[in-house]
Every structure is written in structure tokens, then in C-alpha cells.
Amino acid sequence: MQENYFGDFLRNNGIKPSFQRIKIYEYLLQNKEHPTVETIYNALNSQIPTLSKTTVYNTLKVFIEKGIAMAITIDDTEVRFDADVKVHGHFKCEHCHKIYDFEVDVESISSEALKDFDVYDQQMFFYGVCKVCKNNS
Amino acid sequence: MQENYFGDFLRNNGIKPSFQRIKIYEYLLQNKEHPTVETIYNALNSQIPTLSKTTVYNTLKVFIEKGIAMAITIDDTEVRFDADVKVHGHFKCEHCHKIYDFEVDVESISSEALKDFDVYDQQMFFYGVCKVCKNNS
DNA sequence: TTATCAATTTGTAACGATTACAACTTGATA
């Protein structure tokens, strides 16, 4: 069944699969619009009435430490989260506030200036107006 | 003299050149290590004893609106500022916490997925260990 | 000069996302 599947996935990544952790990871996988802690908390609070916002923070921190999620700081007011840990870019539309993923050719970015540096993480944040909003204005 | 030079520069960018604004812009130009509001405030407070931290915030907001400075949100705890508004990447060393600038070939990043999008701003944040720290460990 | 008015600066209070922390709960093991 589903929960065992997610449970095994968490266990395989060194995370004890509690009910809360399974539900939060499941939510992240199914909601790819880069939700905030607030969004995740509100969405799951109906299923898990005892859920605490601290648990959401703790759980996401564990996910990041274990490498199965990443933080997206494209907003300066709140952090967003993504279960897709491949290197990819994020575009934020200043009009509809939607965040789009886009592919990036990692090799082409790695600058000559960083050739002797160890790079563990790469974040690319682009800002502007998306195709949909351009056409609607 | 210097102050007229900066004053003219601000005026040419639609910014009324107050004493505070001139000093803050001058500081940004001369201190390229991407200072925080706290750093700027502490550095200038000795020259301008009446300086308020709110003024530093206000001034930087004006600079960004007028396009002569940019915010660097490479830290999740505090915002840093840069008077270099060319598109370029920032690398943060997790060991010494220094932030390095690096050149980026803008064209090579612009993804096929964004071809119908208007992109106004591009931020690239890399994280890892710098050359110096690697050699010292 | 003096009056006027808008722009700028200042200090304090409020805000809000995040973290610290202690108490409580859970679940595995013996």
C-alpha cells in the first residue's frame, strides 16, 4: 500500500517513518507548486488535527539534511520547499506569483572562476512575467 | 570633489542626493563584500551619529527601485546588498562564509522553457567550500 | 529674510517567520 511505499522510501534515506513525516513527504510529492510551511500545515491540519507547525519545520529540516527535499528561498518573506532535488531553476512571476521550474544545463554555468571550488548546491532564481500573464495584459 | 561625483550619479538616476544616501552608496561601492544592513549601519554610525537603521533600509530600497543596487538573498537570515547590478553569480563558502562573485554566461542559462517569458532579474547562488578553505583543511 | 510645503530622516512599536525549549506522547525493546 501507499504508506508502506513512502515509509520504505524514508527508511531507505535514514529517516524513521512516522505518520506525520509520511504525510508531509506525500504532500510535497503531490503538490509541486513549492508550498510554504504555512501551506503544508494548513493542508494537513484537517487530516492530522494534532499537527504542530513545529513538526512541519522539524520534518522539513530532516528531509533537507537527508537530501530528499530542498529549500527554495525565492521569496524573501518565507521559505518554500521542493521534493525535486535535481539541480533546476525556478522562475517567479511577479504578476501571478506562480513559480515555474525550468531545466538548466549545469555544465554551462560552472564558471572558470569556480574551478577549484567544491560546489555542493546551486540555486537559480529568475524573476519576471510569465507567458500566461503576458498574454492576458 | 568626490561628494559631487556621487551626488551627480544619484541625481542622474532619479535619486535626490542627501548626505546619508551619498554615504551609503559610497560605502556600497567601496565595500564589495556584500554587506548587510547591520554592517552598513555600524560602519557609518561613527561618521553619521544620528543615522537611523530605518534610513539604511529606506535608502537601499530606493537604490534597488532605481536600479543602482541589488539585494542578495544568499543567506536565509539576512539580506545583503551589492552596488554591482550586472548579472553575475554569487558563491558562498560554508566554511569561511565569504561570498565570491563569479561571471556567468547569461545566454547559456536562458532555458528553452522560458523563451516566452519576460525575465527581469536573474540570481544565481552557489554553495560549497572555497579554494582557500579547501587548501587549509 | 521668512513662510510654506514636500521630501527625507529618525526612533519606537509592531509584525511575522522561524527557532528554542520543556512537557508530553509514541513505539520499540527487553
Added chain:
DNA sequence: TATCAAGTTGTAATCGTTACAAATTGATAA
């Protein structure tokens, strides 16, 4: 069924940033 570590919860504290109202400045006109 006792024990103990790990996980969860709620509250309080932290701290960078913003809101706001009062004070100051500087340009302009009478």
C-alpha cells in the same frame, strides 16, 4: 509491563524587517 530514546506538540522568545508618526531638512515663492 517497564524502560528509554525518538518524535511531537504548544508556548515563548528571537530577530530581521516594516509601519508609522514626529522631527528635520531643503527648495521655492512671497
